[in-house]
Amino acid sequence: MSIAIPEGRLFIDGEFREARSGARYDIINPADESVVGSAADAAPADVDFAVTAARRAADETDWSTNHAFRRRCLEQLQVGLREKCADLRQLVTSEAGVCSSVISTHVDIWIDGMNYFTELATDFSWEEDLPPYEVLGMASAHKIRHEAYGVVGAITPWNAPFMTAIWKVHHALSTGNTVVLKSAPDTPLTAALLAQVAADSTDIPDRCTQHLELSRQGPRRRRDDRRPPHRPLPLHRFARHRAAHCRTCSQRNPAYRP
Numbered sequence: 001m002s003i004a005i006p007e008g009r010l011f012i013d014g015e016f017r018e019a020r021s022g023a024r025y026d027i028i029n030p031a032d033e034s035v036v037g038s039a040a041d042a043a044p045a046d047v048d049f050a051v052t053a054a055r056r057a058a059d060e061t062d063w064s065t066n067h068a069f070r071r072r073c074l075e076q077l078q079v080g081l082r083e084k085c086a087d088l089r090q091l092v093t094s095e096a097g098v099c100s101s102v103i104s105t106h107v108d109i110w111i112d113g114m115n116y117f118t119e120l121a122t123d124f125s126w127e128e129d130l131p132p133y134e135v136l137g138m139a140s141a142h143k144i145r146h147e148a149y150g151v152v153g154a155i156t157p158w159n160a161p162f163m164t165a166i167w168k169v170h171h172a173l174s175t176g177n178t179v180v181l182k183s184a185p186d187t188p189l190t191a192a193l194l195a196q197v198a199a200d201s202t203d204i205p206d207r208c209t210q211h212l213e214l215s216r217q218g219p220r221r222r223r224d225d226r227r228p229p230h231r232p233l234p235l236h237r238f239a240r241h242r243a244a245h246c247r248t249c250s251q252r253n254p255a256y257r258p
Contacts, residue, residue: 006091008039008188010046010213011195013053014206020045025215027189030097039188042212047180050210054151054178057207064148064176071121073204074174078114080201081166081194085111088193092162095187110166117174148176161187165194169209180210188213 008027009016018024023041028034057063063070081088089103098106130142154168165181172179183191188211195211198204 006037006189007192007196008037008213009192010040010042010050011192011199011209011211012046012050013210014199016192016196019043020049023215025185027095027186029094030186036091036094037189039192039213039215041215043214047182047212050180050212051151051153053207054180054210057178057205058148058150061205061208063178063205063208064150067122067126067176069203070174070176071118073202074114074118074121074170076202077170077198077204078111078118080197081111081114083201084193084197088162088190091190091193092187095189096158096161098160106160106163110163114166114170117171121174121176150177152177152179154179154181156181156183156187156191158184158186161190162194165191169194173204173208178208178210180212182212182214185213185215 006027007016008024009018011017017040019040019042021041021043023043024038025041026038027036029036085107088107089100092098092106093100093103124146126146128144130144132139132141134140152168152172154165154172156164156168161183165183169179169181181191181195191211191213195209198209199206
């Protein structure tokens with residue numbers, strides 16, 4: 001690793017910080033079982049703090065409506081990620097075991113492919129005036145306005161940590177949302193580097209992106225955890241985890257059937 005000390009802290013409310021408990025855990029290279037680095041181990045209190053910060057950004061900034069500013073910030077993010085491309089490749093290989101022969105399909109092409117959703121920030125018709133509609137001799141003007149959800153909760157898997165993180169984070173930001181990214185416990189350092197680039201290389205408002213990581217240990221993180229989804233999160237995005245998706249939907253709507 002040429003990255004001397006990979007960033008492993010949580011990114012909450014515009015800054016990197018340790019978990020409130022102070023707990024950390026090691027990140028293991030699956031190829032040789034060496035220690036790649038360590039990461040802060042978040043708890044429910046850290047999640048609440050991150051969601052609250054993201055909610056404030058959604059409510060108190062013009063991120064969702066200032067489309068030109070949003071596009072400029074996402075263009076900055078693409079430039080910043082290109083500058084850190086070599087570091088991202090190394091982290092993805094070290095954390096997830098992705099072979100160097102195919103690493104460009106996990107990193108490079110997804111940075112190059114950011115253009116479409118970045119340009120959508122200004123090219124999409126966010127408001128559209130419809131022709132007047134007349135009923136009983138009275139004309140009524142109509143307008144279609146597309147609005148952001150607000151806060152998106154994104155959960156990514158271990159096997160493609162950058163690919164799935166950039167899908168969720170970039171798509172959510174480009175459509176005017178703020179994001180709380182929960183990376184897989186095996187691969188938090190890649191997501192932390194993404195958060196670092198967003199903080200250091202862009203004008204994205206501080207609270208628009210939050211990053212959390214939680215280890216696999218402890219009863220509060222077991223796979224069958226029934227803790228209800230955070231209510232200020234109107235949209236949850238999972239990656240190929242049908243059970244988690246169905247459980248979250250059913251908790252939010254008891255009538256939901258997969």
